[in-house]
Amino acid sequence: MPLGGRVINHILFTLFLYIFSLLCADTLSANPLSTTQTIELKEYWTLCIQHTEARNVECKTQESVGAIEQSFEDFDGIAIYRTDFTVDKSYQNIPLTLYIPHLRDADEVFLNGYLIGQSGQFPPNFEKATLYSRSYPLPNSRLHFGSDTYNELVIRVYNHARQGGLSSGAPIIQSSQTITDQQVASEGLLMLYVGVMLIIAAVQGFYFAAQPQSRDHLYFGLFCVAEAIYILTYSHFAFASGLNLNIIFRANIVLFGLLTMLFFMFMTSFFKRRTSNWFKIPLLSFLLAYCVASIFIDIDLIYHLVHLLQALSVFVLIPFYLYLFYNAIRDKLPYAKLMASTLAAFIIAVFFDILVDLQILPTFINELEGLISPVFLVAIFIVLTLILIHKHWLYYRNATYDYLTNCLRRSAFIERLDEELHRIHRSENTLVLALLDLDHFKQINDQYNHIVGDNILRAVATRTSDALRDFDLLGRYGGDEFIIAAQVSNEQDASQLLKRIHISITEKPVMNGDKKPLYVTVTIGGVTTDPKTPSSAEELIEKADDILVKGKIKQKGRVHI
Numbered sequence: 351m352p353l354g355g356r357v358i359n360h361i362l363f364t365l366f367l368y369i370f371s372l373l374c375a376d377t378l379s380a381n382p383l384s385t386t387q388t389i390e391l392k393e394y395w396t397l398c399i400q401h402t403e404a405r406n407v408e409c410k411t412q413e414s415v416g417a418i419e420q421s422f423e424d425f426d427g428i429a430i431y432r433t434d435f436t437v438d439k440s441y442q443n444i445p446l447t448l449y450i451p452h453l454r455d456a457d458e459v460f461l462n463g464y465l466i467g468q469s470g471q472f473p474p475n476f477e478k479a480t481l482y483s484r485s486y487p488l489p490n491s492r493l494h495f496g497s498d499t500y501n502e503l504v505i506r507v508y509n510h511a512r513q514g515g516l517s518s519g520a521p522i523i524q525s526s527q528t529i530t531d532q533q534v535a536s537e538g539l540l541m542l543y544v545g546v547m548l549i550i551a552a553v554q555g556f557y558f559a560a561q562p563q564s565r566d567h568l569y570f571g572l573f574c575v576a577e578a579i580y581i582l583t584y585s586h587f588a589f590a591s592g593l594n595l596n597i598i599f600r601a602n603i604v605l606f607g608l609l610t611m612l613f614f615m616f617m618t619s620f621f622k623r624r625t626s627n628w629f630k631i632p633l634l635s636f637l638l639a640y641c642v643a644s645i646f647i648d649i650d651l652i653y654h655l656v657h658l659l660q661a662l663s664v665f666v667l668i669p670f671y672l673y674l675f676y677n678a679i680r681d682k683l684p685y686a687k688l689m690a691s692t693l694a695a696f697i698i699a700v701f702f703d704i705l706v707d708l709q710i711l712p713t714f715i716n717e718l719e720g721l722i723s724p725v726f727l728v729a730i731f732i733v734l735t736l737i738l739i740h741k742h743w744l745y746y747r748n749a750t751y752d753y754l755t756n757c758l759r760r761s762a763f764i765e766r767l768d769e770e771l772h773r774i775h776r777s778e779n780t781l782v783l784a785l786l787d788l789d790h791f792k793q794i795n796d797q798y799n800h801i802v803g804d805n806i807l808r809a810v811a812t813r814t815s816d817a818l819r820d821f822d823l824l825g826r827y828g829g830d831e832f833i834i835a836a837q838v839s840n841e842q843d844a845s846q847l848l849k850r851i852h853i854s855i856t857e858k859p860v861m862n863g864d865k866k867p868l869y870v871t872v873t874i875g876g877v878t879t880d881p882k883t884p885s886s887a888e889e890l891i892e893k894a895d896d897i898l899v900k901g902k903i904k905q906k907g908r909v910h911i
């Protein structure tokens with residue numbers, strides 16, 4: 351595995367450790383029971399329903415509070431959850447708050463007959479407050495204190511177009527301070543997630559600008575922007591923004607489609623898969639139609655669309671991605687395994703999210719919701735970003751440096767030489783440019799083998815580089831030819847430098863495993879610039895080449911200047 355891959359693997363491993371420690375912390379703090387005292391609500395709740403079209407009311411008792419469909423099937427209308435509780439006198443001076451985890455519907459909450467809060471709106475101005483948890487302060491003046499006086503809690507829910515009610519568990523009552531702390535913490539986490547997504551998007555935008563043929567940077571950047579906005583739709587900031595909640599809800603659903611589309615484009619682009627148009631065009635058309643339809647479709651029907659997209663993700667896209675991973679690993683594409691495992695973690699999280707959303711998991715598994723916590727997703731996105739950046743860096747490196755000797759490639763050398771010549775001319779200094787050609791190298795290759803030849807090329811590069819200063823230039827000009835450029839004081843200084851390089855290459859043998867040590871000889875042809883006359887890189891290289899060719903004919907193994 352290349353060094354970069356190993357480094358990323360270590361980072362990945364560390365991140366996963368970090369995530370799991372955070373997940374544990376997250377799960378603990380997500381359960382307010384473990385931190386401060388909670389006022390127990392009765393386990394038994396009465397649930398009454400009234401269908402939109404019918405007048406009669408039906409009631410059942412729930413042993414532990416749950417979704418409406420646990421007690422009544424296919425319900426559409428107003429459901430009323432009722433329970434009672436006592437509050438000890440010691441709470442008289444403590445502000446208390448009722449916290450309801452994620453509720454799909456609009457709701458109104460009554461304490462001892464008084465409306466204490468509502469989210470969303472009931473018809474006729476229906477607004478669906480589906481994405482948010484609720485917290486309602488319980489006014490002390492409305493509470494009855496003492497262990498023998500009961501308080502009545504009623505939660506009216508407008509359940510419409512989808513099963514719901516108190517499907518995420520029972521509400522809790524705690525000190526307002528605790529609930530606020532908790533909400534600030536989770537809102538802070540969301541905002542951190544949004545910030546990280548936007549930073550990643552900016553980084554990807556930068557890399558895309560530097561290398562426009564790499565569309566994966568573009569798609570991943572756009573994906574992160576869409577993800578940031580998607581997460582914002584869940585924030586309390588959106589809830590309190592005054593925007594119509596149905597509009598935020600629709601935006602959330604549209605973004606879900608957009609994210610699916612961008613993820614598909616990113617995956618096919620990263621794994622360089624030319625997906626058949628028979629697959630791609632209908633798929634992208636469907637996703638586009640989904641996004642447009644989510645804006646205009648009647649809000650009652652929107653969940654049918656969502657279910658369609660969820661089915662497409664589970665039955666078509668996830669198998670397709672697994673097929674991509676399989677092919678990439680089989681073809682040994684760069685980063686295939688690492689990318690596949692990171693993306694697989696992300697896909698599992700999304701798949702899990704879909705199952706939680708459809709409420710088809712046993713309740714205890716829902717506890718694992720930390721899997722889709724922002725910390726987990728941020729870690730995945732950071733790993734993806736590192737992989738993309740490393741891929742870009744390798745691309746840049748391979749375009750700039752010679753793979754075998756680690757010297758500049760010819761084109762990169764000429765580019766840097768041009769810059770250096772401008773600088774040298776402005777400061778009226780002198781530069782020496784020299785070509786180094788190994789003597790009888792073909793013979794070495796033929797007599798030993800190419801691996802020995804490669805070792806010699808590497809050794810020559812290292813020795814030359816050691817003889818130069820950090821800011822001098824060293825490049826590989828061709829097969830067994832190297833090129834250097836260095837600032838010198840005058841021609842004599844240049845000659846001394848080239849002799850020093852010559853000695854450092856030839857004085858010691860190159861050790862050749864258990865075979866005998868090999869001495870190499872090299873011919874060097876160099877020119878110096880005139881501080882008063884500007885010269886181009888091409889002119890200088892041509893002159894040095896002339897001197898080298900003539901030098902090789904005249905006397906090999908020497909410095910000619």
Ligand SMILES: Nc1nc2c(ncn2[C@@H]2O[C@H](COP(=O)(O)OP(=O)(O)OP(=O)(O)O)[C@@H](O)[C@H]2O)c(=O)[nH]1
Pocket residue numbers: 754787788789790791792793795799800801802803804807828829830902
């Ligand atoms: N091992 C190895 N050989 C290479 C590499 N690139 C080029 N060569 C070989 O380097 C040799 C260059 O030979 P020439 O420049 O023609 O001549 P020479 O044998 O060095 O002879 P003179 O330069 O006239 O002394 C060829 O045999 C190439 O196959 C490489 O990356 N690794």
